[in-house]
Amino acid sequence: MRRRLINSTLAVVLVVIAVFGVSLVAVESRTIENAAHDRVHAEAVRLLSAAETKLAAGVPVTAASLAGQLDEGAAVVRTGPGSAPVRLGALPGGGRITATVENDAGASATVYQSRAGVNSEIGRNLAVIAGVALLAVAAAVLLAVRQANRLTAPLTDLAETAERLGSGDHRGKHRRYGVAELDRVADVLDVSAERISKMLTAERRLAADASHQLRTPLTALSMRLEEIAATAATGEPETLREEAAIALTQVERLTDVVQRLLTNSRDPRTGLAVGMDVDEVVKQQIEEWRPACRQAGRAIVRSGKRGLRAVATPGAVAQVLATLIENSLMHGEGRVAIRTRVTGTQVVVEVTDEGPGVSPDLGSRVFERTVSGRNSTGLGLAVARDLAEADGGRLELVQQKPPVFALFLGREADQH
Known part of the structure; x- marks a missing residue:
């Protein structure tokens, strides 16, 4: 493309120079020719006038009397019809320019001058025009190169950008x-x-959220299956059925998590909030995490107001509580406590433990992605906060030591 732009620009300039240059040469040559003929004609007129002046004064017209009247070239003067010609100077060799002037009495003067001066002047003009044409061609080359670079460099840069995108x-x-x-x-x-x-x-975030949200219910399901295996070994069918029912509930919750992830990936604003029983979700989470707490030598308890209903997604609330309980087991100490209360038009579910709490350098940054107090992913609380906000609620750290995380949910309108 660069070469095409340069060639096309040069072609246009050369055509313009050819058209106007030839015309200019023709005009200048004609002008120089006409000026030379006018000068020779003027010489002939002046020479004839000098001869007439001498005739009128009775002075013979001879080459000697007219010697100072001719600047260059040669001339022939006749004083009348049939008179002897008076010759001045030597005829120039090569091409000549000739001019003849005659009066009413039959006297005439013919002047001859060489064309060498005319040809030299025409040559000088041709050299000037050729020099100007060469300068124009050089300027056109520079302009064409500059314009070509100005157009091709951005195209090259855009091509590199497109390649980087790919x-x-x-x-x-x-x-x-x-x-x-x-x-x-x-x-x-x-x-x-x-x-x-x-x-x-968004795809990476979905993958990270999916891996984290699925990890918690899968861990709980794994623990429940271990409980089922242990119960089956003791031969207690009633307990086995109870554990199997809980395991099925966890499978349903896992299915709900997958469905919610797919829904959010298509449209994050899509919500599935409904009126839900807070006690039921809290109870389900306590039953789900009790084996893990027992295995860690810790207890999980609940307190606060009962019979509360909130507008939220049961699966999302369960996931948030599971994240908070898991966070207490991982980073906290002592008893894990869940407390429910009401403030204004909101239902509040608090999760706390007896550990050292959140360090001051973390503070509110604990909800940021990749921020973690230990060697964990740092996604748990960030994902839990996103889940709460998707239902129109919010998740906050209301106290750093001991740590108290509070989940605020909208209270169901017809509840007193």
Whole structure:
């Protein structure tokens, strides 16, 4: 493309130079020729006038009397019809310019001058025109190269940007080139890069959230299956049925988590909030985590107001509580306590333990992704907060030591 732009620009300039240059040469040559003929004619008129003046004064017209009247070239003067010609100077060799002037009395003067001066002047003008043409061609080459670089460099840069997008580098350059069409392409590439980056970020976040949200119910299900295996060994069918029922509930919860992840990946604003029994979810979580607490030599208890109903997604609330309980088991100490209460139009579920709490350097940053007090993923509390906000609630750290996490949910309207 660069070579084509340079060649096309040079072709246009050469055509313009050829058209106007030839015309200019023709005009200048004609002008020089006409000026030379006018000078020779003027010499002939002046010479004839001098001869007439001498005749009128009775002075013989001879080569000697007219010697100072001719500047260059040669001349022939006749004083009348049939008179002897008076010759002045030597005829120039080669091409000549001739002019003859005659009066009413029959006297005439013919002047001959060489064309060498005319040809030399025409040659000088041709050299000037050729020099100007060469300068124009050189300027055209520089301009063509500059314009070609101005157009091809942005195209090369845009091609590199597109290649980077295809290779996984989704950072936009935000570079503009002063050419409307190229700037439009750059805008589209930057917008596409930003859109691709957001899509990949959303996909990575979904994968991270899915792995974390599925890990907790799978862990609980694994513990419950271990309980079932242990119960089956003792031969207690009633306890076995009870443990199996709890395990089925956990499978349903796992299915609900998967469904919610798929729904949120399509449209994060889509909510499944309904009127739910808070006691039922709290009870289910206590039963689910009691084996883990017992295995860790710790207890899990509940207190506070009973019979509360909130507007939320049961599976999401269960996931948030599971994350808080797991967080207490991992980072806390002593008894894990769940307390329910009411404040205004909201139902509050608090989870606390008797550990050292959240360090001051973490503070409110504990809900940020990748922020963790120990060697964990740092996703748990961030995901739990997102789940709470998706139902119109919120998750807060209301006390750092001992740690108290509070889940605020909208209270069902017809509840007193």
